[in-house]
Amino acid sequence: MSEDRLRIGFIPLCDAAALIVAVDRGFTAAEGLDVELVREVSWSNVRDKLNIGIFDAAHLLAPVAIASSLGLGHVKVPIIAPLALGVNGNAITVSPPLHAALAAAADGDILDPLVSARALARVAAQRKAKGEDPLTFGMTFPFSSHNYGLRFWMAAGGVNPDEDVRLVVLPPPYMVESLANKQVDAFCVGAPWNSVAVDLGIGFILHFGSEILQRATEKLLAVRSRWAHENAETLARLVRAHRRAAAFVEDTANRDEVTAILASPNRIGVESEVVRRSLDGRIKIAPDGTVRSSGRYLLVGRKSADRPDDVQAAWLYAQMVRWGQAPLSAEMLAAAKAVFRPDLFDAALDGGKPDLAGEPIDRIGAFAGPPFEAADIAGYLAAWQARAKR
Amino acid sequence: MDPSLKIVIVDENPVRAAILADGLREAGFTQVLRLDETANLLAHIYTIDPDVILIDLENPSRDVLEQMFQVSRAVKRPIAMFVDQSDSASIQASVDAGVSAYIVNGLHKERVKHILDLCVSRFYAFSRLQNELEKTKTALEERKVIDRAKGILMKVKNIPEEDAYALLRKTAMNENRKIAEVAQSVVTAAELLR
Numbered sequence: 001m002s003e004d005r006l007r008i009g010f011i012p013l014c015d016a017a018a019l020i021v022a023v024d025r026g027f028t029a030a031e032g033l034d035v036e037l038v039r040e041v042s043w044s045n046v047r048d049k050l051n052i053g054i055f056d057a058a059h060l061l062a063p064v065a066i067a068s069s070l071g072l073g074h075v076k077v078p079i080i081a082p083l084a085l086g087v088n089g090n091a092i093t094v095s096p097p098l099h100a101a102l103a104a105a106a107d108g109d110i111l112d113p114l115v116s117a118r119a120l121a122r123v124a125a126q127r128k129a130k131g132e133d134p135l136t137f138g139m140t141f142p143f144s145s146h147n148y149g150l151r152f153w154m155a156a157g158g159v160n161p162d163e164d165v166r167l168v169v170l171p172p173p174y175m176v177e178s179l180a181n182k183q184v185d186a187f188c189v190g191a192p193w194n195s196v197a198v199d200l201g202i203g204f205i206l207h208f209g210s211e212i213l214q215r216a217t218e219k220l221l222a223v224r225s226r227w228a229h230e231n232a233e234t235l236a237r238l239v240r241a242h243r244r245a246a247a248f249v250e251d252t253a254n255r256d257e258v259t260a261i262l263a264s265p266n267r268i269g270v271e272s273e274v275v276r277r278s279l280d281g282r283i284k285i286a287p288d289g290t291v292r293s294s295g296r297y298l299l300v301g302r303k304s305a306d307r308p309d310d311v312q313a314a315w316l317y318a319q320m321v322r323w324g325q326a327p328l329s330a331e332m333l334a335a336a337k338a339v340f341r342p343d344l345f346d347a348a349l350d351g352g353k354p355d356l357a358g359e360p361i362d363r364i365g366a367f368a369g370p371p372f373e374a375a376d377i378a379g380y381l382a383a384w385q386a387r388a389k390r
Numbered sequence: 391m392d393p394s395l396k397i398v399i400v401d402e403n404p405v406r407a408a409i410l411a412d413g414l415r416e417a418g419f420t421q422v423l424r425l426d427e428t429a430n431l432l433a434h435i436y437t438i439d440p441d442v443i444l445i446d447l448e449n450p451s452r453d454v455l456e457q458m459f460q461v462s463r464a465v466k467r468p469i470a471m472f473v474d475q476s477d478s479a480s481i482q483a484s485v486d487a488g489v490s491a492y493i494v495n496g497l498h499k500e501r502v503k504h505i506l507d508l509c510v511s512r513f514y515a516f517s518r519l520q521n522e523l524e525k526t527k528t529a530l531e532e533r534k535v536i537d538r539a540k541g542i543l544m545k546v547k548n549i550p551e552e553d554a555y556a557l558l559r560k561t562a563m564n565e566n567r568k569i570a571e572v573a574q575s576v577v578t579a580a581e582l583l584r
Contacts, residue, residue, distance in 0.1 A: 041448055041449070041450040042449070042450050042452040042453045043456075044453050044456055045452060048481070049485065052481050052482060052485065054485060073456070140453065141453055141456065142456055142457055142460045168432070168454075168457070169453050169454045169456060169457040170454065171450030171453050171454070173450060174450060174451075183429060183430065325460070
């Protein structure tokens with residue numbers, strides 16, 4: 001087996017777990033791959049360095065891979081993903097004053113996303129009536145599950161995310177600071193940043209991403225389509241190493257070792273206990289120490305989370321259409337779906353059938369609205385429009 | 391070249407930003423502004439309404455700038471990154487140098503090519519400066535260690551300074567090491583034996 005040198009970019013987040021463990025625990029070396037992990041500061045850098053070939057592969061926001069392949073907002077470079085690095089893992093965190101305002105405006109338990117979204121609509125309307133600035137929500141990137149998750153939640157409660165509130169992009173490491181100095185009233189970001197805000201006593205975790213959408217592909221192991229063609233065998237080895245690493249991460253017997261690897265200064269660089277909470281799905285949601293548990297907080301390899309699912313690609317494309325980032329066309333839908341490559345995942349290592357027992361029937365599981373129908377995005381979006389007008 | 395272009399530099403490193411701003415002014419650009427605060431970055435940029443934005447690649451706020459591509463009521467003029475498929479050489483050059491540029495949509499690429507070239511060379515100039523500074527610092531540190539080692543040898547062996555230095559140099563040559571390394575060994579040994 002030849003020794004292949006690869007350079008792979010990542011952003012310090014818990015959902016890079018399979019990638020980091022694949023390299024640092026020797027799964028890539030066992031496949032004869034010599035991988036250099038490069039920590040990056042922005043998704044723009046990861047995307048650009050993957051696009052121009054400085055990186056062979058990258059930990060990438062799933063919608064960025066689709067946007068890149070469709071040529072939305074930036075240079076068109078076809079990207080494919082033979083493996084998904086994680087399902088779910090985000091959360092919506094709000095400032096203590098906003099948390100109190102939502103609780104006061106709620107017509108039920110704000111743990112219910114529909115109740116909290118309707119409460120948000122009331123709070124936003126009150127502010128408008130008083131002539132106050134709109135509430136500001138931080139999210140990580142225009143093409144991100146954070147942007148779409150926030151918008152989906154808001155719209156379900158009757159909030160127009162482009163008119164009633166302000167959505168701003170903030171780099172994950174700046175989120176907590178921005179909440180602390182009141183530049184934003186809330187944010188949606190991946191682990192561990194929500195927990196960091198709660199630990200500092202400046203935020204309440206209002207919802208886990210998995211409470212908005214039960215199953216949402218978060219990050220991908222992304223490569224250039226052309227590179228995949230030219231390096232098919234290397235890619236298969238990379239996928240095998242990642243699938244083994246994902247299983248290793250999910251085995252709770254390895255949790256101490258995995259959290260130590262992820263928390264180290266040159267990887268995510270936070271307290272290992274904070275990383276552990278995300279992997280265990282036991283999240284401290286309030287500064288008083290209240291804990292909420294979820295078996296779906298972050299899926300790395302369980303429930304076939306690592307297998308790319310083109311229904312997820314279709315859902316993300318539908319969000320781009322819904323929020324005016326892309327036109328609706330059958331060609332673009334097909335191109336978006338083609339980014340996710342379960343065939344390459346299956347070919348790399350025989351793992352039997354996908355394990356989707358107990359997973360939502362439409363493979364998305366949104367808390368509100370009609371079930372997602374990839375074959376009829378126009379109808380799905382029209383149903384939402386009708387609801388908004390009601 | 392067009393001296394009336396309004397250029398904004400977003401760089402948290404004040405020295406590098408100053409070097410770049412000076413370079414642009416020398417080249418005849420009169421409207422060069424520096425933004426070193428990342429809070430409310432987009433609001434600042436919309437107020438300034440620049441034609442060109444230059445940002446260092448180590449700045450996480452690059453993602454904030456991506457929001458300018460979105461169709462939104464807040465955007466006065468859509469802005470495009472100074473890259474396209476036909477220009478991979480200049481993308482490569484700017485990524486190597488660690489700088490990235492955004493320009494107002496519709497502004498002809500040739501008009502800003504000069505600016506990006508200037509950026510790339512100034513960013514390289516800055517790294518060279520930084521390397522030299524590092525070298526100078528290291529040289530100073532080495533001088534200090536050698537002086538201490540000389541002092542120790544003079545005292546222990548009761549020899550003049552010249553002989554102490556010659557001894558260090560000869561040992562370094564024999565062992566194929568740097569004088570500073572041998573000097574460090576002498577200092578360490580002296581501390582252990584104290």
